[in-house]
Amino acid sequence: MTNVTEAIILSSIKYSETSVIMKCYSEEYGILSFIINGIRSKKRTKFSLSSIEALSIVEIEFSKLKKGELSHLKNIKSVIIYDDLRFNIIKSNIALFLSEFLSNILRFEGENISMYMYIKDSLIHLDKISKYENFHISFLINLLEFLGIKPEINNENYKFFDIENGIFKNLHDSNYCVGGELVIEFKKLLGINFDQYYEILKTTNQRRNMTNFLMKYFKFHISGFKRPNSLEILNGLFS
Structure with a gap:
């Protein structure tokens, strides 16, 4: 039976001298993986490596x-x-980070049309915007809701955040509690849209600290999560 769906390509990994395994997140079926034979061959084939670049938005037909x-x-x-997106060096490195990040967390994800549309719309937005230093942070924070791990601000006056349990609190009672400006900024970011991020995260250090904090949060709440290697490159571009 032939199926057709829209999909976002997450990765393509070398499988042999001439073939790759392509992983994508599809609108109707969630995560799908394909082995594509001959695509790395010098001979002309039906598919090309350029057609399966990470974060390409495509329509696929498959059995x-x-x-x-x-x-x-x-x-x-x-x-x-x-x-x-492909020609701007910073945007392309944001895309590299996002593809590695999404491949990491969407390993067995089933159909979730609302999350698919969020990711798709975000990529289209990244392609068009001229200010993008905070884009990856905004993307990660908004994704928390789709993954079901977005913290609730139960009290605006609470000064600490428990990374392990995902709650704000008024006591620093564990090794996984953080406080200070980071928590103040995080609370603000949870309730605003992307354009307002620049009013809060203005410096390289603020962005790096917030990104590192979010990586720790994902590690606690997404089983098997690994910090993307490409994040160090991205941080370097913003320094």
């Missing part, structure tokens, strides 16, 4: 095989052509 087997990719075509 779903038995449970546990890689699906067979029949066709792929672009849905969105980015204008700036």
Whole structure:
């Protein structure tokens, strides 16, 4: 049976000298993986490496095989052509970080159309905006709600945040509690839109501290989460 769905390509990993395994997050089926034979060959093939770049938004046609087997990719075509994302060095490194991050947390994710649309709309927005230093932080914080791990601000006056339990509190009673300006900024960021982030995160240190804090939070609340290696490159570009 042939299936057609829109998808966001998360990664493509070398499988052999001429083939790769492509992982994508689809609108209707969640995570899908395909082995694409011959794509690394010098011979002309149906698919090219440029057609499966990370975070490409595409339409895929495929045959779903038995449970546990890689699906067979029949066709792929672009849905969105980015204008700036591939050519702007900072945006392309944000995209590299996001693709590694999403591959990490969306390992077994099933259908979730609202989260798919959030990721898709965010990528289109990143392609178009001219101020993007805080984009990855905004993306991560807004994603918390779709993953079901967004903290609630139960009291505006609480001065500490318990990373392990995901709650604000008024006592620093564990090794996983943080306080100070970081918590003040985090509370503000949870309730505003992207354009307002620049009123709060104005310096490189603020952005780096907030990103590191979010990585710790994801590590506690997403099983098997690993800090993306590409984050160090991204931090370096903003320094």
